[in-house]
Amino acid sequence: MLFGIPWDTSNDWAFAVSILPILFKGLIVTVQATALGFVVAAILGLVLAAMKSAASRIIAWPARLITEFIRDTPLLVQLFFLYYVLPDYGLVLPAFLTGALALGLQYSAYTSEVYRAGIESVTRGQIEAAHALDLSALRTFVIIIVPQAIPRIIPALGNYLVSIMKDVPVLSVVSVLEMLNVARIIGDRTFNYLIPLSLVGLLYLIMTLLAAWAIRSLDTRLPKDGIPLK
Amino acid sequence: MQWLSYTAPLLEGAWVTVQLTVYSSILGTIFAFAFGIGKLSANWLIKGLAVAFIEVFRGTSLLVQLFWLYFALPVFGQVIGVDLRLPAVAAGTLALSLNIGAYGAEVVRGALQAVPVAQHEAAKALDFTPRQTLWRIALPQAIPEMMPSFGNLAIQNLKDTALVSLIGLGDLAFRAEQVRNFTQDSTTIYSLLLFMYFGMALVLTAFMQLLERTVGRWRAGSH
Numbered sequence: 001m002l003f004g005i006p007w008d009t010s011n012d013w014a015f016a017v018s019i020l021p022i023l024f025k026g027l028i029v030t031v032q033a034t035a036l037g038f039v040v041a042a043i044l045g046l047v048l049a050a051m052k053s054a055a056s057r058i059i060a061w062p063a064r065l066i067t068e069f070i071r072d073t074p075l076l077v078q079l080f081f082l083y084y085v086l087p088d089y090g091l092v093l094p095a096f097l098t099g100a101l102a103l104g105l106q107y108s109a110y111t112s113e114v115y116r117a118g119i120e121s122v123t124r125g126q127i128e129a130a131h132a133l134d135l136s137a138l139r140t141f142v143i144i145i146v147p148q149a150i151p152r153i154i155p156a157l158g159n160y161l162v163s164i165m166k167d168v169p170v171l172s173v174v175s176v177l178e179m180l181n182v183a184r185i186i187g188d189r190t191f192n193y194l195i196p197l198s199l200v201g202l203l204y205l206i207m208t209l210l211a212a213w214a215i216r217s218l219d220t221r222l223p224k225d226g227i228p229l230k
Numbered sequence: 231m232q233w234l235s236y237t238a239p240l241l242e243g244a245w246v247t248v249q250l251t252v253y254s255s256i257l258g259t260i261f262a263f264a265f266g267i268g269k270l271s272a273n274w275l276i277k278g279l280a281v282a283f284i285e286v287f288r289g290t291s292l293l294v295q296l297f298w299l300y301f302a303l304p305v306f307g308q309v310i311g312v313d314l315r316l317p318a319v320a321a322g323t324l325a326l327s328l329n330i331g332a333y334g335a336e337v338v339r340g341a342l343q344a345v346p347v348a349q350h351e352a353a354k355a356l357d358f359t360p361r362q363t364l365w366r367i368a369l370p371q372a373i374p375e376m377m378p379s380f381g382n383l384a385i386q387n388l389k390d391t392a393l394v395s396l397i398g399l400g401d402l403a404f405r406a407e408q409v410r411n412f413t414q415d416s417t418t419i420y421s422l423l424l425f426m427y428f429g430m431a432l433v434l435t436a437f438m439q440l441l442e443r444t445v446g447r448w449r450a451g452s453h
Contacts, residue, residue, distance in 0.1 A: 069424075069428055071385070072385060072389075072427065072428050072431035072432070072435075073389065073424045073427045073428055073431070074389040074390070074391075074392035074393075074403070074427060075389070075392075076392040076393060076395075076403055077392055077403060077406075077420065077423050077424055077427060078424070080403075080406075080407075080420055080423075081416075081420040081421075081423075081424060084410070084416035084420065085416050085417050085420055085421075088416060088417055165291075166290070166291040166292070167291070168291070169291045169293040169294060170293060170393070172293075173396065180291065180293060180294055180297065184297065184301075187301060187302075192305065193297075193301035193302045193305055194302040194305035194306050194309070197294065197297055197298045197301060197302040198298065198302060200294050201286075201290045201294050201295070201298060204289065204290040204291055204294060205285070205286065205289045205290055208288075208289040208290070209285070209289060
């Protein structure tokens with residue numbers, strides 16, 4: 001029994017069906033961690049991208065170094081660092097929030113590159129035309145660059161959303177009860193790892209295939225020339 | 231200098247991490263080519279197997295795959311009456327290489343498909359067999375195009391090795407966790423750990439760039 005839901009070990013099918021509602025409880029936590037981690041990654045990535053594109057080297061250079069450092073170190077170690085080191089400096093966060101923060105931090109390095117590539121994909125001629133029309137730098141960015149960069153940024157961000165979802169099981173090391181952790185607990189208590197772990201694999205496969213399909217259909221629906229402003 | 235006493239166990243773990251990265255990268259490259267080429271096969275059975283392999287290992291989480299191979303596979307073996315218990319090092323290397331191999335397979339497929347159709351037509355006109363066309367025409371041109379993505383995947387693989395500490399393999403992350411349990415000196419140990427992984431990644435990046443330059447000579451017209 002887990003979360004007050006009993007399991008039926010009379011046969012394999014009954015066992016699989018009886019643990020599904022328990023795994024769904026873990027699935028909800030997985031989705032929540034994915035969502036929060038993605039929001040953090042999207043915002044932090046934007047900050048890093050803005051810093052990297054700054055004219056001043058004192059701002060751009062550290063941002064590049066931070067991105068490289070985050071990309072080159074494992075999520076697991078970053079998670080341990082946040083989980084065990086932050087409390088030493090008086091910042092005590094629940095495991096779930098620390099986990100989502102670590103996911104967001106790791107993926108901010110990737111999302112910052114997505115923003116940068118999206119913005120750089122807007123052709124030089126567009127910016128020169130905006131210049132010729134006497135638009136300010138800010139207005140050029142808001143009404144010329146952003147609407148054209150968004151259709152390129154969104155699908156790439158979607159792919160990282162899926163990657164974040166696949167990295168959520170790492171959070172089980174700080175005792176977050178996401179789907180894989182729940183499956184392991186069921187395995188530990190029933191001595192049957194095959195069915196819970198296979199079900200988790202299957203549920204992951206369904207989720208990622210659905211997500212891939214959603215991203216593809218979103219990609220074909222986004223106007224390639226940019227989001228019309230009016 | 232308290233942290234100096236940590237270096238011996240950490241270096242011991244780092245050596246395991248290096249070995250795991252090297253072996254799983256080599257095995258992963260073999261999987262990548264086998265399934266990447268398989269996905270382009272005209273034989274529907276080979277193609278179907280390759281697609282299924284790629285979807286399963288890209289579509290699920292690495293940690294799920296690792297736990298499945300280590301905890302669930304022996305149970306599966308019991309059901310079918312075969313001993314499928316894997317030592318942790320085998321389960322770890324296999325999970326890492328299958329996972330990175332599935333990502334690599336898509337890179338291989340993409341690069342092979344990017345070889346201009348005219349090259350295949352020319353090979354046909356010169357009476358090359360399909361096997362000769364693949365080995366002598368398509369692959370030498372496609373491999374240099376794969377290298378930047380392979381460089382990223384190698385770093386990904388190095389980072390992923392940290393997860394094998396969760397099935398008890400004595401890699402860098404595992405040793406660090408042991409030292410921390412003993413000394414409770416989290417800040418020093420995890421900072422050291424981050425910088426050690428960063429250092430290994432820089433070395434790996436340099437090596438992959440060297441490799442990229444070496445195979446770059448295979449490009450048409452560079453002789």
